[in-house]
Amino acid sequence: MAFALSSKRAAAAVSGRSSTKAVPAVARRSARSGAKARQSLVVSASAAPAKEAWAANLHVPGPSSNRVGLPQLITKEQVQSLEAELDQGASMAALRRFNDNLRAVPADRWEAVLRPVFNELTFNLESFNPAFTHCLLMVQRTIGVSDYVRRDMALKNLIQPLAGEYGMHNGQPQLKTHRELFSDFFASVFGYELQALMADSPAPKAAQLLFQQMMRDIGSAGGDTSAGALEQASYALGYNLAIEYLADYEKTWMLDSFRDLDARIFAPAGKKVDWIFLEVHAEGEAEHAAIGHAAVLNLVPAQHVPVLRRAMADHDRDFAAFYNHCANLLEQQL
Ligand SMILES: [Fe+2]
Numbered sequence: 001m002a003f004a005l006s007s008k009r010a011a012a013a014v015s016g017r018s019s020t021k022a023v024p025a026v027a028r029r030s031a032r033s034g035a036k037a038r039q040s041l042v043v044s045a046s047a048a049p050a051k052e053a054w055a056a057n058l059h060v061p062g063p064s065s066n067r068v069g070l071p072q073l074i075t076k077e078q079v080q081s082l083e084a085e086l087d088q089g090a091s092m093a094a095l096r097r098f099n100d101n102l103r104a105v106p107a108d109r110w111e112a113v114l115r116p117v118f119n120e121l122t123f124n125l126e127s128f129n130p131a132f133t134h135c136l137l138m139v140q141r142t143i144g145v146s147d148y149v150r151r152d153m154a155l156k157n158l159i160q161p162l163a164g165e166y167g168m169h170n171g172q173p174q175l176k177t178h179r180e181l182f183s184d185f186f187a188s189v190f191g192y193e194l195q196a197l198m199a200d201s202p203a204p205k206a207a208q209l210l211f212q213q214m215m216r217d218i219g220s221a222g223g224d225t226s227a228g229a230l231e232q233a234s235y236a237l238g239y240n241l242a243i244e245y246l247a248d249y250e251k252t253w254m255l256d257s258f259r260d261l262d263a264r265i266f267a268p269a270g271k272k273v274d275w276i277f278l279e280v281h282a283e284g285e286a287e288h289a290a291i292g293h294a295a296v297l298n299l300v301p302a303q304h305v306p307v308l309r310r311a312m313a314d315h316d317r318d319f320a321a322f323y324n325h326c327a328n329l330l331e332q333q334l
Contacts, residue, residue: 055170056287058294059156064149071301073150074308079296082238082309083245089313090320091246095253098323101330102257107265111190113333117326118186118197123207124322125182128243131214132162138218138236139299145229146299154237154299161244161288181277188274189266206325213318214239221307222314234304237296238311244285244292245312246319251281 061073086092105113136158142151160170167175176184183194190197221227221235255278262273300308 055172056160056164056291057156057170058290059153059298060294061150061153061298065147065153065298067147070147070150071303073298074296074300074302074305076293076297078302078305079241079293079308082305082312083241083293085309086242086245086312086316089316091316091323092249094320094323094327095246095250098327098330099253099257101327101334102254103260104334105261105265105330106334109333110261110265113330114189115197115201116329118190119201120204120207120322120326120329122182122186122194122198123204124210126179127207127211127214128247129162129165130211131218131243132158132165132240134215134218135236135240136162139233139295142229142233142299146233150299154295157291157295157298158240160291164284164288176276178277178280181280184274185277188272191271206322210318210322214243214315217311217314217318222310227307230301231304231307234300234307235311237292237300238308239315241289241292241296241308242312242315243319244289246316247281248285248289250323251278251285254278255282 066073102117136155139146139151139154139158163169165178167177167180169175186194186197217223218236218239219232221232224231224235227235255275258273258278262271266273296308
């Protein structure tokens, strides 16, 4: 069963409305098969409309997901109660601290104060891409263990946020990648290329540590050597859900903070901030969280609730440490 998500509110409500967007000409051409389709490929270094339009599809378990003999799947209510635990978790407190400090950045020293944070964020934001890929692989490798339909529906959800990182959305020509959008945002604020920041900066230690922790935990059910393939996949799906759920708050909060900074510092200095990166994420992460939620519903057995809770708590702990480090970087210079 598929639902199209086209706005933040739609994601929260999980409506049954399907997308009415017109299919762009380039996408219609790409649907042709064989040599004709290859001839019509659009080659561009920076094809991107002014704003991304989301057309994600949410796939929830259907009748063929619940055939006799299969283990009972986790319920929506069970997943929601685990998500509610994140609302009270360490990451939320760290994000609040970070954003309070971000809003207090002094107008006369904003560049020196923000550079170390952007150095960490540049690595951190990209590091979620291999984390998403790893979660997807942990589900794929339950081939021969998990049910054919359940596995497939979970993956049909998971592939969309991952493809979106590389500018690919349902029914659209390929847009800018999120790395390109972040680079554009950076350059509009700082007035020079992101590559210049990376070349001048020390290794982003906190982001590197979080990346190592994410890859280690996702690949090993948090270091549980007794976990089988399906339990490892349940853990990875819980981890993925925690990433997406917290990212929704993270990006919405960050957009609000930068709007404050724009009013107080950037606009008066004549800067025109490129908002697409922040707007796309503030808008899109709620949909990604809904998709991560749906992926869990398709594959995780009810008996794996404790595995899911552990995965979400593991990410909450390590993500909080990263944002507390970023909050410290700001605090030291306020
Ligand atoms: Fe992204």
